[in-house]
Amino acid sequence: MAMSPEPSDRPGDPCPEETHGGRPPAGQDSGGRGTGGAARPADRAAAEVVGARGPLSVGQGGPVAATAASATVGLGMPGSGPPPGGPFDAHHPPDAALIGDCVHCGFCLPTCPTYVLWGEEMDSPRGRIDLMKGALEGDAFDASSVRHLDQCLGCMACVTACPSGVQYDKLIEATRAQLERRVERPRAERLLRDAVFAVFPYPRRLRALRGPLRAYQTAGLGRLLARSGLLDRLPGPLRAMESLAPKLGRTRPLPPHVPARGARRATVGLLTGCVQGAFFPDVNAATARVLAAEGCEVVVPRGQGCCGALSAHAGREPEALGFAKRVIETFEGARGGAGVDAVVVNAAGCGSHLKEYAHLLRDEPGWPERAAALATKVRDITELLDELGPVAERHPLPVAVAYQDACHLAHAQQVRDQPRRLLRGVPGVEVRELAEAEICCGSAGTYNLLHPEPAAELGARKARAVLATGADLMVTANPGCWMQVATTLAGMGERMPVAHTVQVLDASIRGVPVERVLARALDGPGTALPPARPAGARPPRGGAPG
Ligand code: SF4
Numbered sequence: 001m002a003m004s005p006e007p008s009d010r011p012g013d014p015c016p017e018e019t020h021g022g023r024p025p026a027g028q029d030s031g032g033r034g035t036g037g038a039a040r041p042a043d044r045a046a047a048e049v050v051g052a053r054g055p056l057s058v059g060q061g062g063p064v065a066a067t068a069a070s071a072t073v074g075l076g077m078p079g080s081g082p083p084p085g086g087p088f089d090a091h092h093p094p095d096a097a098l099i100g101d102c103v104h105c106g107f108c109l110p111t112c113p114t115y116v117l118w119g120e121e122m123d124s125p126r127g128r129i130d131l132m133k134g135a136l137e138g139d140a141f142d143a144s145s146v147r148h149l150d151q152c153l154g155c156m157a158c159v160t161a162c163p164s165g166v167q168y169d170k171l172i173e174a175t176r177a178q179l180e181r182r183v184e185r186p187r188a189e190r191l192l193r194d195a196v197f198a199v200f201p202y203p204r205r206l207r208a209l210r211g212p213l214r215a216y217q218t219a220g221l222g223r224l225l226a227r228s229g230l231l232d233r234l235p236g237p238l239r240a241m242e243s244l245a246p247k248l249g250r251t252r253p254l255p256p257h258v259p260a261r262g263a264r265r266a267t268v269g270l271l272t273g274c275v276q277g278a279f280f281p282d283v284n285a286a287t288a289r290v291l292a293a294e295g296c297e298v299v300v301p302r303g304q305g306c307c308g309a310l311s312a313h314a315g316r317e318p319e320a321l322g323f324a325k326r327v328i329e330t331f332e333g334a335r336g337g338a339g340v341d342a343v344v345v346n347a348a349g350c351g352s353h354l355k356e357y358a359h360l361l362r363d364e365p366g367w368p369e370r371a372a373a374l375a376t377k378v379r380d381i382t383e384l385l386d387e388l389g390p391v392a393e394r395h396p397l398p399v400a401v402a403y404q405d406a407c408h409l410a411h412a413q414q415v416r417d418q419p420r421r422l423l424r425g426v427p428g429v430e431v432r433e434l435a436e437a438e439i440c441c442g443s444a445g446t447y448n449l450l451h452p453e454p455a456a457e458l459g460a461r462k463a464r465a466v467l468a469t470g471a472d473l474m475v476t477a478n479p480g481c482w483m484q485v486a487t488t489l490a491g492m493g494e495r496m497p498v499a500h501t502v503q504v505l506d507a508s509i510r511g512v513p514v515e516r517v518l519a520r521a522l523d524g525p526g527t528a529l530p531p532a533r534p535a536g537a538r539p540p541r542g543g544a545p546g
């Protein structure tokens with residue numbers, strides 16, 4: 001049986017996506033095919049409605065614009081250039097029929113975070129589809145067009161918004177795989193990407209980082225670096241990594257088998273994830289407890305690896321294929337080969353990727369059926385609990401909750417009502433909605449590492465929306481969103497308790513007092529550390545929240 005690439009490190013993960021290298025001066029954007037690089041008047045009006053800056057302000061206003069060239073890793077930097085021999089090769093270029101579904105209506109524009117930030121046609125779904133179409137017709141990519149494609153967060157808000165059913169998710173994934181094969185990136189960017197992908201999809205390596213990172217946090221080295229000025233001299237991606245690292249607590253591996261409490265209603269496998277497992281062990285523990293309390297026998301297969309979401313979203317296809325095969329084998333082998341009724345995932349990015357395994361493995365002999373069989377069993381934890389219905393008693397938890405939709409749960413999996421229903425099912429919980437809920441927080445896989453400045457602007461936007469609810473607790477379903485928003489809030493001097501949906505359910509089922517829940521969600525493992533520099537000592541990353 002084919003195995004994944006690294007037998008010595010059998011991962012298990014949920015996860016984080018991309019870049020550019022500076023905008024050309026206004027009016028010199030060569031990315032515009034047909035529609036041109038600037039916004040049309042109607043689109044500019046639409047952008048203003050959602051608070052976008054006009055295209056002419058790109059590169060002129062605010063910290064993002066001022067530092068965009070160096071802050072976002074990507075093409076457009078020395079050493080980059082168009083792929084040799086034409087933009088796409090013959091291996092799954094973006095499907096012309098899917099591209100043809102786009103009728104250029106522009107309904108997707110106000111929900112696209114990069115369009116909202118910059119009001120730039122080529123940084124909208126429609127503009128990016130136009131770039132793909134041009135490339136299919138033989139237009140060479142230049143650094144600018146690649147940058148526009150790199151800057152897409154892969155948030156899939158455009159898929160939700162599109163009335164014509166354009167499958168932008170398939171288009172961007174195919175395009176990214178082409179870019180990964182065909183584009184020679186600048187050395188600095190290559191090194192950064194290699195470093196990110198040498199660590200994040202490997203739980204064992206992530207766990208190995210925990211010791212030094214805990215020592216760094218405990219000794220307060222971040223504050224020393226900040227005082228010495230060294231922090232400011234680090235490249236943007238490294239500064240982003242430093243600030244995003246959550247507080248680390250002790251990890252205790254889950255037992256391989258957790259029996260159901262009471263009558264067994266289902267046997268489920270749990271994907272423990274890379275980032276979730278290493279940085280958010282409390283979420284996995286709460287997931288197992290809630291499943292057991294709701295009558296599920298929980299199987300936690302040993303040696304499960306990364307699901308490959310990070311790799312696939314970055315176009316690293318061979319790597320993603322290897323990871324996917326290992327996950328399939330792992331869950332096929334659960335319960336001595338008898339398999340499980342469902343594979344439960346508690347990280348939105350991983351869940352949405354597992355559900356696409358059949359498409360990913362469509363060319364691999366012997367795998368499509370196995371991939372489809374697994375994909376049909378995949379459930380987000382909130383989907384499964386909602387389907388099963390509650391049997392465990394809920395104790396009151398008087399708390400106002402700001403529920404933040406993770407893009408890969410809401411847009412990619414269309415899971416919106418289930419988490420809200422589950423939260424409202426807890427006596428005392430009041431669910432408050434965020435303004436601009438459809439706009440990505442900027443985390444987007446590794447996006448906030450590879451494009452720290454726009455990610456920070458989106459993070460600040462989301463953090464302000466969370467604060468505006470006046471809630472006591474932010475609840476989300478993805479470790480990336482958690483780190484992004486919690487860190488941004490901390491940078492604004494507004495540290496706030498954050499928890500996963502399943503942790504709220506767990507606390508209610510176990511009768512944990514709300515004060516303890518909030519204290520743990522503010523200072524427990526996975527929470528944001530106070531910023532190395534006190535709030536007010538410098539502007540928040542990427543821009544001043546209003
Ligand atoms: S996936 Fe998100 S960032 Fe990319 S084009 Fe669609 S809405 Fe914009």
Ligand code: SF4
Nearest residue numbers: 102103105106108162
């Ligand atoms: S992707 Fe959909 S919503 Fe956006 S312009 Fe094309 S058809 Fe309209």
